Amino acid sequence: MIPFEFDVLRAETPEEAVTAWRTAADHEQTAVYFGGGTELITLARDGRQRFDLAIDYKAIPQALVIGGSGDDYRFGSALRLSELGDRQAFGLLAACSVGVADRTTRNSITLGGNICGMLPYREAVLPFLLLDARVQVASTDGVRWVELAEVFDMRLRLEPDELAVAWEIPGELVEALGPVAAAVADTSSYGAVTAAGAGDGGRWFYYRRTADARVDYPLATVVLAQIDGRVRVALSGAWGYPARARRAETILNENDELAAALQSGELGSIDEPQLRQLAANALEAEARSWRTDQRGAGDYRRELAIQAICAGLRSVAGGSE
């Protein structure tokens, strides 16, 4: 049981949510935004988080949108991860969502909760980092759209009273990659899952590896996309937080052999040791520390990331993974 009292307020507009937060703060009360509550309830019960007011955003209509909206694809923060996986409005987002926790818990975890919660992996944000997303932010100044790249550094960096209402990816990028997953494979290597998809203008690849059980925090989650011959990469788990690997992308995209291979539709001219070295050099350029914990050492995570990038490049070049 949760050892303290708090109120729950169900907001029906972004303005109600933010106003409730500000009003609580004005009365020196702590407010939190409440999605599925899976993390908040667990932390509250353990005494690791305490609050006076939980502001439930799941009834806000803008937080429940899913799929194409005009020229862009929009996903509300109140959508459950299981719904994102089942409805397949965008295959890469579905793949990233299905990797988190277990099925029943995903019936509760919201997109906003996964991205904005305290757990560091935030895997559902990976497609948005990869594809130049915008995030709809509600604050006391109203509701606005901001470029995700400007407000995300290991986690979403908003003001305490701001609420991330919805997430938007440019429609041409979703269409280029093909909305629906082509294949999801639970490989023979226990704890490794891959998925891939393709559209008219590109391909995407998803890889998630855990230590032993499939339901676990990731050792490494890698998403990779090839759009019009250019490679994009984002990771979580390996560094302990999600990030777009822009320096790695530069290394990959400036490699003439790789560019030619992507144009030709196969990596045949690049042998395995070359591909490994290219992936290693790309990750080295990021200059980030590899996470070490009881699940795996940093060196192991680095090796998994290299293998994932190689598999991803093979997949998005048009060959098999």
Add this chain to the structure above:
Amino acid sequence: MKRYTGTIKLTLNVNDEARKVTVVPADTLGRVLREKLGLTGTKLGCEHGDCGACTVHVDGVPIKSCITLAVDVAERAITTIEGLRDSPVQRGFRVEYGFQCGFCTSGFIMNGHALVRAHPQADFATDLQWLQSNICRCTGYEGIQKAIEHGRAAES
């Protein structure tokens, strides 16, 4: 906008019955079902969202009641193990010896019942994805798998 504060008299729709209960916002659904409504078929194993023993349905969808606030589902249809009333999956657990101590069983039955209704065609990958939400320390899972298959066959 709706605010839940202090002591609240709530009417929960549980197993197709309107049940009146007094709660505070911090009360989890699992605790309310067991301690205030006497529906002890739902078990609290870890109270951490890991084991799945507390699984119930909200609007037909399995959720873990130990990490769900009662006020969060006040206007939804809640089904507990008591509400399944001898479903094919329940009978499957009996026929296929899908339990030993039985503590995880109601959670598995609730999840399995929803699984076979959502996926009437057998698909090991989907079954595994759903049933990874529940942990059993006794059986080794083979009897549970057979029980689910039995229930699926009986539903079709």
